[in-house]
Amino acid sequence: MRQEGEDLDGLVRKRIRGLRLVLGWSLDDLAARCYLSPSTLSRIETGHRRISLDQLTVIARALGTTLDQLVESASDDDVVIRPRHDAKRGVTTWSLSRDPAITVAKMRVTKPPPASVAELKVHPGKDWIIILSGVLVLMLGERRILVEAGQAAEFSTMIPHGFGAHDGPVELIGIFDPEGRRTHLRSGR
Template sequence: MQAKTTEDVDLRVRRRLRELRTQRGFTLEEVATRADIDVSTLSRLESGKRRLALDHLPRLASALSVSTDDLLRAPDAEDPRVKGASQTRHGVTYWPLTHNGPAGGLHAFKIRVSARRRNPPDELPVHDGQDWMYVLSGRMRLILGERDFTIKPGEAVEFSTWTPHWFGAVDGPIEAVAIFGPHGERLHLHS
């Protein structure tokens, strides 16, 4: 049990060391110089390739302008709430449901399609990626190439965005959850 506790403390300090260093915008070289530790030693301490020695703790804490207790404590848990302003584009409002840079480059949104979004453009967009949508309320018109679909609440769609596509309202506003690959997000929100 003692070995496990030592490993836990070592891992916690390494994570906390890196967290504090990056929060303050310090490079490895800057902290190493301030702590009077060789930069390669600091790099190996952070990566776990070298074990922390007790004499490192006060010097590293001082270099980071924290107490040794602060260096030893567990890092604060990140706020799990996704914060981000909605964006409206071409009659669709997007609320982010994922943080920036999620795994795999996918981005989830709650979307609201205006009842006025009824007419597809003359040329349907095509781009790299895959889109997924789940309709919560309203009826969605989805055009994929030459095919025209009505998607009802409780139905989900998945399609390659290499197929010319467009979605809009049938007879009223729509609420849905959408997942876009990075190219789809850029097209829907930024182009």
């Protein structure tokens, strides 16, 4: 069990740093919002200091997330959602969230995935993707998952993530919560 706890500890540290960077904040910016020193936050992010529950609570609040989201299990046993085909009715379905606060977008991806884990993004929420054609490379932390046409994936966006095309263009339908919409569908910069 110690290994699992160490993995979660490291993931929480990456989430804190990732959210801070996505928000465009320096250590000083976050420190001012959670009343900790920048050096304490730096040591927390780098693993040179243990994180106390009270520190984790104020850091989560300052980052605009919840304690639950920061410490959510990194289990991704259900990342790839395989379709259920009902031959009798001629219907194929994917079980996805029924949350009304979502955005659905068709996307065509032509660029390869990010080259390093440092380029991956983190934000509160979940993303869902359905691959219409091609093969998508889904990067989840250190993992590289191929999602093929006809498959779908659901994952916590608190896991550092990014995606790109594998050997040619990919067309997909993405279903994003408000945070995902801002991250994945922002106007071209």
